[in-house]
Amino acid sequence: xxxxxxxxxxxxxxxxxxxxxxxxxxxxxxxxxxxxxxxxxxxxxxxxxxxxxxxxxxxxxxxxxxxxxxxxxxxxxxxxxxxxxxxxxxxxxxxxxxxxxxxxxxxxxxxxxx
Amino acid sequence: xxxxxxxxxxxxxxxxxxxxxxxxxxxxxxxxxxxxxxxxxxxxxxxxxxxxxxxxxxxxxxxxxxxxxxxxxxxxxxxxxxxxxxxxxxxxxxxxxxxxxxxxxxxxxxxxxxxxxx
Numbered sequence: 001x002x003x004x005x006x007x008x009x010x011x012x013x014x015x016x017x018x019x020x021x022x023x024x025x026x027x028x029x030x031x032x033x034x035x036x037x038x039x040x041x042x043x044x045x046x047x048x049x050x051x052x053x054x055x056x057x058x059x060x061x062x063x064x065x066x067x068x069x070x071x072x073x074x075x076x077x078x079x080x081x082x083x084x085x086x087x088x089x090x091x092x093x094x095x096x097x098x099x100x101x102x103x104x105x106x107x108x109x110x111x112x113x114x
Numbered sequence: 115x116x117x118x119x120x121x122x123x124x125x126x127x128x129x130x131x132x133x134x135x136x137x138x139x140x141x142x143x144x145x146x147x148x149x150x151x152x153x154x155x156x157x158x159x160x161x162x163x164x165x166x167x168x169x170x171x172x173x174x175x176x177x178x179x180x181x182x183x184x185x186x187x188x189x190x191x192x193x194x195x196x197x198x199x200x201x202x203x204x205x206x207x208x209x210x211x212x213x214x215x216x217x218x219x220x221x222x223x224x225x226x227x228x229x230x231x232x
Binding site: 004006009032034036041042043044045046049089091093096097099100101102103104105106107 | 118147149154156157158164172173206218219221222223225
């Protein structure tokens with residue numbers, strides 16, 4: 001059973017527009033969430049995180065929204081740039097102290113078209 | 115600063131062979147872990163370590179063995195390789211619980227080791 005789900009395997013967005021990547025989770029014990037970005041032949045790199053005490057966290061062009069009641073989070077990228085083309089993984093843990101033991105979603109491949 | 119270094123990057127094994135994936139980090143991180151990435155499955159935790167001499171199982175530990183004799187190194191051993199272990203393996207490290215301002219718990223990943231078991 002997949003505790004963290006990214007139901008869109010791929011997403012295509014025009015350069016300059018907003019990219020919205022979605023993630024759902026089922027485990028109520030998860031209260032810390034992270035997004036990672038992965039280029040081909042490289043390891044994932046950390047993008048942004050959010051604790052369940054917040055509903056929004058922003059870092060430059062990247063904003064993560066958390067809806068605890070719906071067990072849903074989303075990553076917004078505005079404006080989207082060609083360099084944002086990558087696979088994005090949502091991950092969850094039980095507290096920031098548990099972030100060493102992440103549960104990942106399947107990933108969404110984002111393609112930014114010029 | 116090399117970060118997290120994994121070797122080898124590619125390996126082909128026959129069923130039943132054994133091998134060790136090496137992982138080293140030079141950031142003095144307390145925590146180290148191994149994940150495997152399979153199509154449609156995301157990354158799944160195999161084993162992790164919270165410090166030298168301490169290891170524990172993750173979500174998919176069967177068929178794998180680890181030890182942590184130093185802070186820097188965290189090798190992953192496949193004792194008798196099976197085709198189901200064909201995957202891309204990622205080693206990661208991170209700071210301890212820290213508690214310092216700005217601590218995000220982020221994992222620093224190596225570039226991955228692609229293993230094929232025939």
